Amino acid sequence: MKYYLGVDLGGTNIKAGITDENGNILLKSSIRTDSEGNAKKIADQMVGLCQSLVKKSEISMDDVVSVGVGIPGTVDAETGMVIYCNNLDMDGAPIGAMMQEALQKPVHLANDASCAALGEFFCGSGKQYNSVILVTLGTGVGGGIILNGKLWEGLEGAGAEIGHMVLHAGGEPCSCGRRGCFEAYSSATALVNQTKAAMRKHPLSLLNAVADKSGKVSAKTAFDAMRKGDTVAKDVVENYLFYLSEGVANLINIFAPEAIILGGGVCNEGDTLLVPLKEQVVAKCYGGDLIHHADISIASLGNDAGLIGAAMLYKA
Amino acid sequence: MKYYLGVDLGGTNIKAGITDENGNILLKSSIRTDSEGNAKKIADQMVGLCQSLVKKSEISMDDVVSVGVGIPGTVDAETGMVIYCNNLDMDGAPIGAMMQEALQKPVHLANDASCAALGEFFCGSGKQYNSVILVTLGTGVGGGIILNGKLWEGLEGAGAEIGHMVLHAGGEPCSCGRRGCFEAYSSATALVNQTKAAMRKHPLSLLNAVADKSGKVSAKTAFDAMRKGDTVAKDVVENYLFYLSEGVANLINIFAPEAIILGGGVCNEGDTLLVPLKEQVVAKCYGGDLIHHADISIASLGNDAGLIGAAMLYKA
Numbered sequence: 258m259k260y261y262l263g264v265d266l267g268g269t270n271i272k273a274g275i276t277d278e279n280g281n282i283l284l285k286s287s288i289r290t291d292s293e294g295n296a297k298k299i300a301d302q303m304v305g306l307c308q309s310l311v312k313k314s315e316i317s318m319d320d321v322v323s324v325g326v327g328i329p330g331t332v333d334a335e336t337g338m339v340i341y342c343n344n345l346d347m348d349g350a351p352i353g354a355m356m357q358e359a360l361q362k363p364v365h366l367a368n369d370a371s372c373a374a375l376g377e378f379f380c381g382s383g384k385q386y387n388s389v390i391l392v393t394l395g396t397g398v399g400g401g402i403i404l405n406g407k408l409w410e411g412l413e414g415a416g417a418e419i420g421h422m423v424l425h426a427g428g429e430p431c432s433c434g435r436r437g438c439f440e441a442y443s444s445a446t447a448l449v450n451q452t453k454a455a456m457r458k459h460p461l462s463l464l465n466a467v468a469d470k471s472g473k474v475s476a477k478t479a480f481d482a483m484r485k486g487d488t489v490a491k492d493v494v495e496n497y498l499f500y501l502s503e504g505v506a507n508l509i510n511i512f513a514p515e516a517i518i519l520g521g522g523v524c525n526e527g528d529t530l531l532v533p534l535k536e537q538v539v540a541k542c543y544g545g546d547l548i549h550h551a552d553i554s555i556a557s558l559g560n561d562a563g564l565i566g567a568a569m570l571y572k573a
Numbered sequence: 574m575k576y577y578l579g580v581d582l583g584g585t586n587i588k589a590g591i592t593d594e595n596g597n598i599l600l601k602s603s604i605r606t607d608s609e610g611n612a613k614k615i616a617d618q619m620v621g622l623c624q625s626l627v628k629k630s631e632i633s634m635d636d637v638v639s640v641g642v643g644i645p646g647t648v649d650a651e652t653g654m655v656i657y658c659n660n661l662d663m664d665g666a667p668i669g670a671m672m673q674e675a676l677q678k679p680v681h682l683a684n685d686a687s688c689a690a691l692g693e694f695f696c697g698s699g700k701q702y703n704s705v706i707l708v709t710l711g712t713g714v715g716g717g718i719i720l721n722g723k724l725w726e727g728l729e730g731a732g733a734e735i736g737h738m739v740l741h742a743g744g745e746p747c748s749c750g751r752r753g754c755f756e757a758y759s760s761a762t763a764l765v766n767q768t769k770a771a772m773r774k775h776p777l778s779l780l781n782a783v784a785d786k787s788g789k790v791s792a793k794t795a796f797d798a799m800r801k802g803d804t805v806a807k808d809v810v811e812n813y814l815f816y817l818s819e820g821v822a823n824l825i826n827i828f829a830p831e832a833i834i835l836g837g838g839v840c841n842e843g844d845t846l847l848v849p850l851k852e853q854v855v856a857k858c859y860g861g862d863l864i865h866h867a868d869i870s871i872a873s874l875g876n877d878a879g880l881i882g883a884a885m886l887y888k889a
Binding site: 331340341348388400404409410411412413414415416417418419421422423424425426427428433434435437499500503506507510511512513514515541543544545547548549550551 | 647656657664704716720725726727728729730731732733734735737738739740741742743744749750751753815816819822823826827828829830831857859860861863864865866867
């Protein structure tokens, strides 16, 4: 049988897994990223993790057809080069070639959100579609674009930066240097900041009690306080939904994909997020009811999406 | 030799042309659109124009391989149905089948901005690229998306509505019912409105004299008054460039295409528009100087882009 290695490189952890040709995980493992290390060190870590994983498994390296790696940055898939990586010291590093030499297998690189999109596309919520856009609501807002079954990454892999689509020109500052990006309104980080601002402005709101009880302000705080009937929390959630629906409607107007899949921690809210979001998005899509717009659903693979998608890069 | 018919249906005129397989125009003609007519009437007009054009030419209908039609609305290319057309009464009409029966040739439909993009891609400013996004700055803001040499129109042809990407949530009202769309800031219509507002606010500005002299306020007024040294006009142009650069940078961050091509009347300003636009866009693109971003240029086929692209639909 044929097996595939998938690696999901993150700023904190490196996850890797062995999958079959359909993306089913045979075995997985993770280690802490040497985030202070250079490209060579990190490539060595990934190679080592792959080798130890195969050793622990029932298969041998001979059974592995190819290796896929999701990188938290901009990647040129053709050359296997990392072009730009915000969190790790690998700008311009030939990670593909380095790993290929060490493992003696074809190595495919892609952006980590693109890998997560592929994972959902082949094995998760995107299974029944041909064209899917994944929107991850986490520390930032990430995106993966699959059109007619193929990953769209753009020139030198710099595309799919949907978190840096401006929704409110001149608005909230974004980590990218621009103002008003989707990420500055719809990431989990942004929701936490919006919640904190409401807490400062309304010290008597239940938001404060809920945060105190859980020991911190999280993306869950506003939803929890809203469920307890707090009107300030309801406003926070509604404002969050307003911008999220603007961003999702933009993507539908631009791509008209078959599906938008939402990932990231905020999606743990399930229907509390999804039901009002769908309503608002439909009202904002061009052509309104005359056109069948994209289905909107929540990602189903959780943290495994990235490594599964990386393993599936061989057929993307 | 093989020839192709291209039809560009507009709310005011129907243009048609005979091209060779490379999009070179042999002969073209146009008539006024029966804009009050139903779908059958308009289809008959397009068929009649095609037939009379071939009669006037040196070729016969036997030399025509296929017919392409650009529709000012949402089109399902697979079924040849018009899904949604704002200006003409053809929602749900099987225009493809109607014309195919009358002309006894394969008929391909697409959105008119998609056709213009194809025209520029095969025969104009987009010739040297594989992935191009056309942005037309006219009555509205239209878009055509070509990725890896193929037109991307999305589910039921509803994609590429880039004019309805919101740039300023809750901002200027748009004809689509939303607020803050790209179209509401960057269309020629929007520029005229912005110019008129500045004229009202600054009755002594040169804008007024320039408009009086030409007999109307146009997309040219602010540029002309700026060239004469008027500071109010300069502010109007700078505000226009600010939003246009936001929209173009968004498209680059989302797609990372090889090129963005700008069309429509506003582009007659040439480098006065293009040079400062490029500067602002680069500063707004994710990854900044580390990434080679899309070339930005101005469309070269003018009003023929739509009919050439329609004729070229056979290979799109």
